[in-house]
Amino acid sequence: MARGILLYAEVTRQGYIHTVFFELANKAVELSKKLNNAPIYAVLFADSIEEYKEGFNGIDRVYIYKKGYSTETYSNNIVELIKELEPEIMLIGATTHGRDLAPRISSTLGTGLTADCIELDINEKGQLAATRPTFGGQLMATILCKTYPQMATVRPKVFKPSIDLEVKNTEFIHKQTKTTEEKVRLLEFIKGLDDTKNELDSAEVIVAGGKGMKSEEGFKLLKEFADKIGGVVGASRGAVEMGYAPHTMQIGQTGKTVTPKLYIACGISGAIQHTVGITGSDYIISINTDPDAPIFEVSDIGVVGDVFEILPQLLEKLK
Numbered sequence: 304m305a306r307g308i309l310l311y312a313e314v315t316r317q318g319y320i321h322t323v324f325f326e327l328a329n330k331a332v333e334l335s336k337k338l339n340n341a342p343i344y345a346v347l348f349a350d351s352i353e354e355y356k357e358g359f360n361g362i363d364r365v366y367i368y369k370k371g372y373s374t375e376t377y378s379n380n381i382v383e384l385i386k387e388l389e390p391e392i393m394l395i396g397a398t399t400h401g402r403d404l405a406p407r408i409s410s411t412l413g414t415g416l417t418a419d420c421i422e423l424d425i426n427e428k429g430q431l432a433a434t435r436p437t438f439g440g441q442l443m444a445t446i447l448c449k450t451y452p453q454m455a456t457v458r459p460k461v462f463k464p465s466i467d468l469e470v471k472n473t474e475f476i477h478k479q480t481k482t483t484e485e486k487v488r489l490l491e492f493i494k495g496l497d498d499t500k501n502e503l504d505s506a507e508v509i510v511a512g513g514k515g516m517k518s519e520e521g522f523k524l525l526k527e528f529a530d531k532i533g534g535v536v537g538a539s540r541g542a543v544e545m546g547y548a549p550h551t552m553q554i555g556q557t558g559k560t561v562t563p564k565l566y567i568a569c570g571i572s573g574a575i576q577h578t579v580g581i582t583g584s585d586y587i588i589s590i591n592t593d594p595d596a597p598i599f600e601v602s603d604i605g606v607v608g609d610v611f612e613i614l615p616q617l618l619e620k621l622k
């Protein structure tokens with residue numbers, strides 16, 4: 304019978320464990336209590352465990368494989384591990400990396416995957432109740448999975464991290480890594496994705512552009528401004544669809560959820576599918592030519608004006 308919760312401990316390109324893992328660990332401890340203290344496992348791909356040993360509070364057992372990302376190698380090894388452990392739940396961070404890995408695991412195993420969850424619970428039947436926004440963030444859907452493991456990806460920063468968790472006598476088990484020849488070389492692509500992912504996920508200041516930025520050139524102006532104030536550039540889907548920015552920069556329902564201290568929206572109308580991804584920001588400033596743009600409803604400061612006049616003036620002042 305399936306038992307236990309397996310977590311994916313993502314190691315970023317910078318070599319640290321992604322914060323979403325600690326958030327998953329915290330939630331897993333809560334879920335485990337509702338599952339008669341089901342064991343919590345983690346799977347980690349790393350060259351050595353020494354530098355990561357401290358990070359596994361609350362985890363019973365960590366399975367370690369050799370590092371070197373390829374979707375197929377990672378997913379095939381995790382699939383084998385799942386067959387061995389038979390966990391009832393597997394959780395992965397909804398990072399660019401996690402979003403690449405999770406569907407491959409679930410489709411290989413023929414099990415369900417609820418993507419981009421913002422809440423997890425155990426229902427009265429002991430099933431994982433995974434909640435995610437739907438219909439443009441206007442409704443919350445709680446999804447159950449009939450097959451095992453019940454899989455979910457979880458957005459970063461929706462759960463608190465596991466800093467206060469009980470330090471367990473965690474067991475570390477080194478596994479043989481079976482490498483798989485990649486059919487498609489995606490490494491360059493993933494490299495590009497990772498850079499933006501890590502920056503936007505942890506950025507304290509984000510300068511985001513929409514269709515109102517008019518071109519890729521417009522985004523260069525945003526970048527110049529963002530660099531000046533120590534920020535990171537993000538984009539609306541409108542801008543992504545126009546080809547002004549890559550999808551990895553997209554913020555909102557089908558992009559990233561961000562929680563910066565300061566979010567500056569330039570030429571973004573403020574559709575619900577965009578604002579759902581920015582409401583965790585401490586402070587929102589918007590620049591838009593349309594005084595009735597919905598973005599102003601979620602903004603602390605709204606500037607009605609042309610972004611191509613305002614940003615150069617601000618840059619000049621900053622210089």
Ligand SMILES: Cc1cc2nc3c(=O)[nH]c(=O)nc-3n(C[C@H](O)[C@H](O)[C@H](O)COP(=O)(O)OP(=O)(O)OC[C@H]3O[C@@H](n4cnc5c(N)ncnc54)[C@H](O)[C@@H]3O)c2cc1C
Nearest residue numbers: 513514515539540541555556557558570572576577592610
């Ligand atoms: C299922 C679904 C999922 C979606 N997911 C996302 C998502 O994740 N993220 C997302 O962003 N959208 C998402 N969308 C799309 C969303 O509904 C909007 O279409 C999109 O956010 C609009 O992008 P925009 O604000 O850049 O463009 P527009 O709505 O065209 O707004 C452009 C704005 O720029 C202003 N402007 C123009 N020129 C200037 C100037 N010179 N100076 C200042 N302001 C100017 C205009 O007044 C206007 O308000 C989704 C839609 C669906 C249906």
